[in-house]
Amino acid sequence: MGYGDYQxxxxxxxxxxxxxxxxxxxxxxxxxxxPVADGSAYIKWGKNEAIAAVYGPMEAHPRKIQRQDRAILxxxxxxxxxxxxxxxxxxxxxxxxxxxxVTRDALESVVDLELxxxxxxxxxxxxxxxxxxxxxxxxxxxxxxLADAGIPMSDMxxxxxxxxxxxxxxxxxxxxxxxxxxxxLPMGILPMTDELVFLQMDGDLSMEEFQLAWDYNIKAAHExxxxxxxxxxxxxxxxx
Amino acid sequence: xxxxxxxxxxxxxxxxxxxxxxxxDGRSQFSGRDIEIEIDCLHNAEGSCRVRMGDTxxxxxxxxxxxxxxxxxxxxxxLMTSAEIRPVCGxxxxxxxxxxxxxxxxxxxxxxxxxxxxxxxxxxxxxxxEKAWQVILDLFAVSDDGNMFDAFALAAIAALRTAxxxxxxxxxxxxxxxxxxxxxxxxxxxxxxxxxxxxxxxxEELGGDERIHITLGDEGxxxxxxxxxxxxxxxxxxxxxxxxxxxxxxxxxxMVHELEGSK
Numbered sequence: 001m002g003y004g005d006y007q008x009x010x011x012x013x014x015x016x017x018x019x020x021x022x023x024x025x026x027x028x029x030x031x032x033x034x035p036v037a038d039g040s041a042y043i044k045w046g047k048n049e050a051i052a053a054v055y056g057p058m059e060a061h062p063r064k065i066q067r068q069d070r071a072i073l074x075x076x077x078x079x080x081x082x083x084x085x086x087x088x089x090x091x092x093x094x095x096x097x098x099x100x101x102v103t104r105d106a107l108e109s110v111v112d113l114e115l116x117x118x119x120x121x122x123x124x125x126x127x128x129x130x131x132x133x134x135x136x137x138x139x140x141x142x143x144x145x146l147a148d149a150g151i152p153m154s155d156m157x158x159x160x161x162x163x164x165x166x167x168x169x170x171x172x173x174x175x176x177x178x179x180x181x182x183x184x185l186p187m188g189i190l191p192m193t194d195e196l197v198f199l200q201m202d203g204d205l206s207m208e209e210f211q212l213a214w215d216y217n218i219k220a221a222h223e224x225x226x227x228x229x230x231x232x233x234x235x236x237x238x239x240x
Numbered sequence: 241x242x243x244x245x246x247x248x249x250x251x252x253x254x255x256x257x258x259x260x261x262x263x264x265d266g267r268s269q270f271s272g273r274d275i276e277i278e279i280d281c282l283h284n285a286e287g288s289c290r291v292r293m294g295d296t297x298x299x300x301x302x303x304x305x306x307x308x309x310x311x312x313x314x315x316x317x318x319l320m321t322s323a324e325i326r327p328v329c330g331x332x333x334x335x336x337x338x339x340x341x342x343x344x345x346x347x348x349x350x351x352x353x354x355x356x357x358x359x360x361x362x363x364x365x366x367x368x369x370e371k372a373w374q375v376i377l378d379l380f381a382v383s384d385d386g387n388m389f390d391a392f393a394l395a396a397i398a399a400l401r402t403a404x405x406x407x408x409x410x411x412x413x414x415x416x417x418x419x420x421x422x423x424x425x426x427x428x429x430x431x432x433x434x435x436x437x438x439x440x441x442x443x444e445e446l447g448g449d450e451r452i453h454i455t456l457g458d459e460g461x462x463x464x465x466x467x468x469x470x471x472x473x474x475x476x477x478x479x480x481x482x483x484x485x486x487x488x489x490x491x492x493x494x495m496v497h498e499l500e501g502s503k
Contacts, residue, residue: 034329034383035385036331037328037383047283055331076327078326080301081322081324082284082288082299082303082378083284091337122327124328126328128299129282129283
């Protein structure tokens with residue numbers, strides 16, 4: 001199948017996996033899946049699966065990386081070698097470095113780092129199964145893991161992405177839609193204020209399409225946020 | 241792996257417990273933690289397994305690539321094992337190139353499988369001298385609470401025994417089950433408080449001394465041995481743990497076979 005041959009939607013406006021244009025894939029989240037970690041989360045997002053672990057706050061060493069006024073976040077995003085159809089050679093690559101950095105930038109915007117001067121908080125994100133949209137999966141799981149570790153935050157970052165395929169704006173592209181699509185707009189949203197801490201985009205969107213994708217994302221973020229809160233409630237009980 | 245600080249208190253505590261024939265978590269000398277095995281848990285891998293032993297959790301994924309056979313072995317494919325211990329699995333594991341510990345784990349697991357002969361590399365041939373399957377076994381640690389060797393070895397053999405060769409994807413015929421003729425199983429023992437125990441947890445590992453890994457095949461034959469870390473042991477000690485390994489490996493083999501049967 002060449003580019004342009006892929007039909008993402010039937011005449012009734014239903015996508016290949018049965019969703020409507022503004023519908024997300026099903027999301028499941030579970031906290032505390034890594035017994036030895038200070039905080040952890042497992043997320044299943046469509047066929048994507050990721051785990052996130054938080055260790056710390058702990059002493060930051062070597063000392064030259066310490067900040068006298070705040071903690072540093074040490075964020076790593078990685079894809080397991082068996083997470084994709086073609087095996088990934090282990091080790092960092094440019095893509096995972098960039099995603100690690102933008103994830104750190106997003107999470108540092110909400111974590112109360114000033115509470116822990118000279119220390120380090122490690123955030124580890126591992127993609128176990130990949131099926132388009134892993135960075136959103138990772139950021140969302142990391143937020144839950146940070147909350148699970150009891151790290152004070154002003155809000156949890158919810159990351160979602162809308163995109164475009166066959167000229168139609170679609171929420172949460174799956175693998176073929178992502179492969180044959182024309183645009184992708186991942187965002188990191190703070191659901192309490194609808195502020196953004198993470199934003200990327202590639203492809204081609206008109207201003208109207210862009211606005212629609214943006215609105216889809218804000219709506220979806222609130223849906224995912226409810227699932228994140230449920231997962232934390234399930235582990236700790238009570239109201240959050 | 242960062243060098244952990246081992247308080248002498250922990251060592252003393254373990255020695256006192258050992259003198260009373262007790263362990264930190266209440267187990268007897270040769271009893272293992274509860275084991276859960278799940279197969280086909282990774283949908284992008286051609287074979288996969290998740291093993292949980294107490295709070296130790298690992299994954300194994302099998303992938304296939306097409307390789308050109310070596311000129312001196314034109315009809316043979318290959319098996320490659322890699323254990324990449326990501327810092328997600330515990331506070332002492334650090335990022336960076338594979339550590340000595342993870343390389344040792346990968347190689348010891350690999351030897352047990354390779355030397356048992358359960359994978360006949362001649363059966364991996366597609367076109368002599370031109371194409372053969374390379375089986376890639378990736379070991380991934382989710383949570384390290386000790387004895388990752390056994391967890392990895394168990395996940396590895398269960399993943400291999402349930403792997404499907406993706407011939408259709410590579411356009412070389414129909415998919416088929418990877419032929420695996422045997423179920424090598426590893427049993428590991430750590431010297432804790434002056435005596436060997438089976439399936440040490442993280443605290444026993446940290447406060448203990450040397451460790452011994454034994455991989456046994458279907459007939460009870462030995463296929464790989466490894467002594468790790470600082471410490472000495474006697475022939476009597478070795479005989480004792482070897483006798484226990486024979487029993488333990490048979491039990492675990494049974495577990496793997498029952499799981500395959502229920503698939």
